[in-house]
Amino acid sequence: MIPATFKYQRAHSVDDAIAALAKDPGAKLLQGGHSLLPLMKLRLARPGLVVDIGQLAELRTIDVKADSVFIGAAVRYHEIADHAPLAQVMPVLKKTVSVIADPQVRHRGTIGGSAAHADPTSDLAAVFLAADARFMVRGPGGERVIRAADWYVAPLITALASDEVLLGIEFARPSPDHQTYLKFAHPASGYALAGVAALVSYDATLHVTKAQIAVTGAGVLPFRAKPAENFLTGERLTRESAEQAAQLGADAGEYEGDVQYPAEYRKNLARVMIRRALESLA
Amino acid sequence: MQLKGQKSIEASPEVCFRLLTDPAVLVRTMPGLKRMEPIGDGTYQADMEMGVAAIRGRYSGTLAMQDIVPNTSYRMVMDGQGPGGFVNVNLSVQFVPQEASCNVVYEGEAKVGGTVAGVGQRMLSGVATFIMNQFFGNVAKEAREVQQ
Numbered sequence: 001m002i003p004a005t006f007k008y009q010r011a012h013s014v015d016d017a018i019a020a021l022a023k024d025p026g027a028k029l030l031q032g033g034h035s036l037l038p039l040m041k042l043r044l045a046r047p048g049l050v051v052d053i054g055q056l057a058e059l060r061t062i063d064v065k066a067d068s069v070f071i072g073a074a075v076r077y078h079e080i081a082d083h084a085p086l087a088q089v090m091p092v093l094k095k096t097v098s099v100i101a102d103p104q105v106r107h108r109g110t111i112g113g114s115a116a117h118a119d120p121t122s123d124l125a126a127v128f129l130a131a132d133a134r135f136m137v138r139g140p141g142g143e144r145v146i147r148a149a150d151w152y153v154a155p156l157i158t159a160l161a162s163d164e165v166l167l168g169i170e171f172a173r174p175s176p177d178h179q180t181y182l183k184f185a186h187p188a189s190g191y192a193l194a195g196v197a198a199l200v201s202y203d204a205t206l207h208v209t210k211a212q213i214a215v216t217g218a219g220v221l222p223f224r225a226k227p228a229e230n231f232l233t234g235e236r237l238t239r240e241s242a243e244q245a246a247q248l249g250a251d252a253g254e255y256e257g258d259v260q261y262p263a264e265y266r267k268n269l270a271r272v273m274i275r276r277a278l279e280s281l282a
Numbered sequence: 283m284q285l286k287g288q289k290s291i292e293a294s295p296e297v298c299f300r301l302l303t304d305p306a307v308l309v310r311t312m313p314g315l316k317r318m319e320p321i322g323d324g325t326y327q328a329d330m331e332m333g334v335a336a337i338r339g340r341y342s343g344t345l346a347m348q349d350i351v352p353n354t355s356y357r358m359v360m361d362g363q364g365p366g367g368f369v370n371v372n373l374s375v376q377f378v379p380q381e382a383s384c385n386v387v388y389e390g391e392a393k394v395g396g397t398v399a400g401v402g403q404r405m406l407s408g409v410a411t412f413i414m415n416q417f418f419g420n421v422a423k424e425a426r427e428v429q430q
Contacts, residue, residue, distance in 0.1 A: 042397050044337045044366050120405060154412035155405035156337065220408040256407040 003040035010052045014059065014138060014165050020051045021163045022140055029053050029165065031074050031113035034105050054110065059167065062086055070136075072168040073112020078103075080111065090171060092131070092179035092197055096123050099183060101190055112166045119191075120155045123183060125222035126197035129214035131171050139164035152221050176201040176210050178281040183217070184273055192217030193261065194269040196277040200237065206282065208232045213249055213277075218270035220256050225249030225274060237282045246275035283394065283406055285373060288387040289418040293425040295377040298384040299353045301424055302375065311420035313413050324348060330362060332369070332413075337402060339364040353377060358390075367396015386418070 011017035021027050027049040030036055039045040053059060059074035064085045071080065077097035080086060087094040100106055100114075100123050114124050115135065127133070128148045135146040137160055146159045153159055160166055176199040183195035195217050201210040211232040216222040228249030235241045250271035255263040291298050301307045305318040305326060314333070318326040325346040333339055341362035350356040360371040373390035394406055402409075 039337060039401075042366075042401060044339070044397060044401060046338075046365075120408065155408040157409075157412065220411075258403050 001041040004043055004046045006047055007049045009049060011056060014056060017051050017053050017165050018140055024049045025162060027051055031110040032076060032108035034109045035113060035117040064089055067173050069171045069173060070168055071111055073166045074110050077106040077109050089173060090175055092127055092181050092199060096127050096181040099123060111169060115169060116158060116160055116166050118152055118156050118158045120221050121191040121217040123192055123195050123216060126195050126214040126216035127181060129222055129224045130197040130199050130212045131175055134170040136167040136170060137164045138167055175199055176212060180277050180280050182273055182277040182280065184269055194218040194273040196273045198277040198281060200281050202237055206236045208235055208237050213274060215253060215270050218255065218266045219253035223253050225252050227252050228274060237278065239279060242275045242278035245278060246271045249274045283392045283410065285392050285410060286389045287414060288385055290380065290383050290385050291422050291425050292383045293429060295353045295379045295384045297425060297428060298377050298386055301421055303347060307424055311417055311424060313416045318345060339366040341369060366398035367394060369394050
């Protein structure tokens with residue numbers, strides 16, 4: 001488990017990192033190292049140059065503003081969990097990062113690293129999609145914003161260009177009142193076999209005024225369960241409506257089976273987890 | 283892993299067939315295919331750099347076109363070995379004429395083994411679909427260019 005030879009460079013600024021990427025198209029950015037380094041040790045990834053951006057102060061801010069929340073790309077999971085103002089305005093973030101992997105990973109892994117790695121079973125992917133996150137990126141040509149709906153292109157592939165750096169992730173405020181993330185973890189790896197982020201607002205009679213639901217792990221890619229949202233809006237949130245929404249939501253995904261878990265199993269799991277997530281919010 | 287799909291390309295079956303059997307076009311259009319050297323019998327020595335983002339490996343092996351029925355169909359057989367494992371692809375490709383275009387229908391199987399498959403099995407089909415879409419997107423562009 002020893003990686004192939006590579007050069008290591010610590011970037012002194014984001015622009016420094018962009019310059020390094022421009023010089024070596026095969027270079028990879030490193031943050032917490034809990035996705036890239038295992039791949040390098042398995043020799044599945046063999047970048048000639050690793051550019052460390054995990055220490056950059058400009059990527060490590062959490063900014064809770066009146067109309068938005070910004071989380072720098074190099075903010076670690078445990079820092080999100082421990083940030084009280086953030087937990088107040090977007091509780092789903094704390095819920096999610098608290099069930100990612102194990103304490104070691106949560107103390108090293110970063111929100112931006114997870115987003116850029118784009119593992120289709122990433123817990124945060126469901127939150128990014130459900131909450132309409134905006135990905136702020138900078139490249140040689142300047143800065144741009146990528147919407148969550150456009151971010152996940154294929155497994156491990158995002159809309160981030162190879163010469164761009166993810167600066168951070170922004171969420172609009174206010175986000176719906178009731179939020180949860182619920183996952184059915186793979187018994188060995190802890191990865192989400194199905195993880196559901198549900199953000200719901202409802203009135204005094206439990207009639208849903210807003211529903212934002214996304215599923216990670218179960219499908220080929222994380223996906224937004226739009227049909228479930230459309231169905232729920234205006235409905236009363238009950239066990240029955242949750243079940244119907246879950247069915248519609250699961251239908252929105254595209255599933256592929258593997259040796260252990262056939263596609264039908266994954267789809268059913270998506271349905272069950274959407275229902276449970278919704279029920280927990282009522 | 284099963285590979286199955288189709289793509290409509292705005293060109294005659296003859297043009298599509300010519301493009302999809304021309305090594306120079308394949309090297310231009312197939313993501314990661316670096317080199318194809320003929321070694322006879324419709325077989326080529328091939329170098330590929332396959333993968334996505336972090337997981338990317340160099341594979342070398344052979345690519346053969348068999349059972350060729352001009353302008354109608356052929357079978358593409360690929361065997362590759364790389365640091366992360368092996369890839370075997372056996373794909374039947376058919377060219378079905380449409381009114382003003384050609385439907386390229388492919389069906390077959392890909393076997394991936396080694397560390398890549400162990401770690402990445404759950405992502406393989408998603409990645410394969412992505413690469414196929416890129417490939418056909420590039421072929422469609424070539425078809426537009428040769429007809430201009």
